[in-house]
Amino acid sequence: MKDHRRDFLKKALLASAGVATAPLIGAAHRSTEQQSGMHPSLENTGKTAAKKVLKNWVWINPDQNKSTAELDTTYGAYAKAGITGVFFENDSEKHFRSAKRQGLEAHRWMWTMNRGEKDLLQAHPDWYAVSRTGKSCATQPPYVDYYRWLCPSKATTLEYLQKQVSSILALDYVDGIHLDYVRYCDVILPVNLWSNYNLVQTTELPDYDFCYCEHCQKSFTKWCGETLSDITYPEASLSWRQFRYNQVTNIVNHLAEIAHGTNKKITAAVFPTPEVARRNVRQDWTYWNMDGVCPMIYHGFYKENTRWIGDAVAEGVHFLHGKMPLYAGLYLPDFKSSGDLKEGIRYALDNGAGVSLFSERCQMGTWLVCRKLQGSFWPNKNKKQNISK
Numbered sequence: 001m002k003d004h005r006r007d008f009l010k011k012a013l014l015a016s017a018g019v020a021t022a023p024l025i026g027a028a029h030r031s032t033e034q035q036s037g038m039h040p041s042l043e044n045t046g047k048t049a050a051k052k053v054l055k056n057w058v059w060i061n062p063d064q065n066k067s068t069a070e071l072d073t074t075y076g077a078y079a080k081a082g083i084t085g086v087f088f089e090n091d092s093e094k095h096f097r098s099a100k101r102q103g104l105e106a107h108r109w110m111w112t113m114n115r116g117e118k119d120l121l122q123a124h125p126d127w128y129a130v131s132r133t134g135k136s137c138a139t140q141p142p143y144v145d146y147y148r149w150l151c152p153s154k155a156t157t158l159e160y161l162q163k164q165v166s167s168i169l170a171l172d173y174v175d176g177i178h179l180d181y182v183r184y185c186d187v188i189l190p191v192n193l194w195s196n197y198n199l200v201q202t203t204e205l206p207d208y209d210f211c212y213c214e215h216c217q218k219s220f221t222k223w224c225g226e227t228l229s230d231i232t233y234p235e236a237s238l239s240w241r242q243f244r245y246n247q248v249t250n251i252v253n254h255l256a257e258i259a260h261g262t263n264k265k266i267t268a269a270v271f272p273t274p275e276v277a278r279r280n281v282r283q284d285w286t287y288w289n290m291d292g293v294c295p296m297i298y299h300g301f302y303k304e305n306t307r308w309i310g311d312a313v314a315e316g317v318h319f320l321h322g323k324m325p326l327y328a329g330l331y332l333p334d335f336k337s338s339g340d341l342k343e344g345i346r347y348a349l350d351n352g353a354g355v356s357l358f359s360e361r362c363q364m365g366t367w368l369v370c371r372k373l374q375g376s377f378w379p380n381k382n383k384k385q386n387i388s389k
Contacts, residue, residue, distance in 0.1 A: 054354035055084040057294065057327055059109060059269075062088050062095035071098035079103050087178040087267075087356070096173040107176040107265065108168045112161060112251070114181035116141075116148035120160075127156055129185065129211035132234070142185055142208050143197055149185045151211045152247040153219050158254055165255050169262045176265030176291070179255065183248055183271070183283040184210050190280075190301035204235040211244075219243075245284040256289045267292040269329060269356075272302070273315045286319045293320075294327045294356040297348075300334030310347035317352040325354065332359035 058078065066074070075098050078086070085105035088095060096106040120127070125138035129149040141147040150157045165177055187209050188201045199205070217228045224239050231237050252268065259266035270285040271277035272295045278284055285293055297312045299305065309328060316326045328348035335341040348355050 054325055055105070055292070055327065056082050056354045057085045057087055057356035058083050059087045059329075059356060059358040060089065062090055062092040064092060064094075066095075068094060068098060071095060072101060075099045075102040075104055085175075091168075091171075093171075093173055096171075100173065100175070105175045105265075106173065107178045107267065108171075108174050109178045109180055109269075110164065110168065112179045112182040112255075113150050113152060113157075113184070113248070114146070114148060115150055116146050121148065124156065127151060127154060127160070130213040130216075132206035132209040132212050134212070135207060137185070137210075143189075147185060149210060151213055151216060152184070152244075152251050153211070153213075153216045158251055161251060161255060162258060165258050169259060169264050174264070176267065177255070177259055178294075179252065179266070179268040182252060182268050183277070183281040184244060186281055188280045190298070192301045192303050206235075209235060216243075216247075241278070241282065244282040245278065245287075248283055249287050252288045252290070259291075260289075265291040267294060267327075269294045269296055271295065272297045272312045272329075274319045275315070276302075286323070288324075290324055292325045292327060294329045296329040296331070296358075298329070298331040298334055299344075300331065306335070306340055306344045307347065309344050310351045313348050313351040313353045326352070327354040327356045329356045329358060332357060 071094065075086070078099075079102045083104065085107060086095075086099050087107050087109040089109045091108065099106040121138055125136065127150055128136050128138035129151045130136050131142065135142075137147065137149045141149075150160075152158075168174055168177055185208060187204050189197070189199070194201055201208075212228070212234075220240065220243050221227050223243055226239060228234055228240065231240065234240050256266050267290055268285065268288065270293050271281055271283055274284070274286050277295075285295075293316070295312065295316050297309050299308050299312075302308070309330070313326065313328050320326060330341075330344055330348070332341070335344060345355055
């Protein structure tokens with residue numbers, strides 16, 4: 001592995017509380033790539049990808065109360081630690097410009113299909129997705145109140161999102177757009193979340209299966225010649241699944257045209273593997289024309305151990321086949337210790353990915369405070385608004 005990759009491993013796990021730099025991986029601990037977690041069937045792919053300069057990202061919500069001096073210090077520390085770019089959930093020129101001064105890319109993180117703005121809900125309830133049982137996300141959102149999903153097959157949805165992306169990318173301090181919630185509602189939640197909603201989703205339950213609005217049904221008939229109402233088990237129809245994959249892909253690739261037309265980058269947070277993404281949220285991200293994807297390999301959500309990060313990365317890299325880079329999205333509260341986190345990053349790197357780091361409670365300047373991973377970073381288990389993105 002190249003020195004700069006090993007250096008990132010050393011630096012990425014420093015706590016801002018002042019933990020000294022120390023070698024993380026000893027020769028006796030990891031003597032071969034296969035031992036370090038590289039997927040055996042993709043060993044050559046991992047070696048090739050490791051030679052590329054991959055970026056590393058962090059997802060944050062900018063704290064508007066921070067001073068410019070504080071931000072310059074924070075983003076300077078990010079850059080020294082191996083982070084190359086930031087996905088900002090909200091607009092803040094102060095934050096964007098500070099990050100850019102420190103040599104980081106500054107991208108705006110945008111909720112895409114999940115849009116619950118009050119004015120939009122009131123003005124255009126007909127734009128929202130409808131479940132197999134006829135429930136509209138505008139009036140009866142699934143799981144949690146903020147789950148307000150637009151129907152991706154409607155031209156009005158595309159036009160609305162194109163305007164949103166265009167206005168964001170028109171800002172000179174924004175380097176790119178990062179799409180989130182760019183999918184359908186979860187027809188199947190990650191298994192670790194089932195108990196939050198008293199559900200067992202071993203089958204596709206009709207209340208969570210979208211979208212069955214009149215426009216979708218007519219468009220499906222026009223596309224393939226079948227009438228959805230005549231299909232006895234629509235949840236098992238491969239054509240119906242493909243139709244929905246296509247609707248999301250159409251949205252994404254039109255937004256990518258806008259980004260590339262302005263010479264700016266477009267990336268997306270996606271579900272952990274191509275198979276999980278298609279099955280759980282009708283998202284087929286291997287067909288997207290993007291500059292990178294960040295699969296949210298939140299292993300704890302799926303009751304998997306840290307080793308699974310390597311398997312998930314390997315699957316994504318394999319099916320992308322060099323089309324675009326992959327950055328493994330790691331959810332900090334899922335890691336049991338700083339050593340566990342080190343291993344998670346190593347699994348991602350060895351299988352050909354960069355990383356993107358996220359925690360709901362990660363404070364600015366403490367993006368990897370490993371000593372807190374088992375404590376205050378854990379989300380409130382009594383809250384049900386803990387759905388993967």
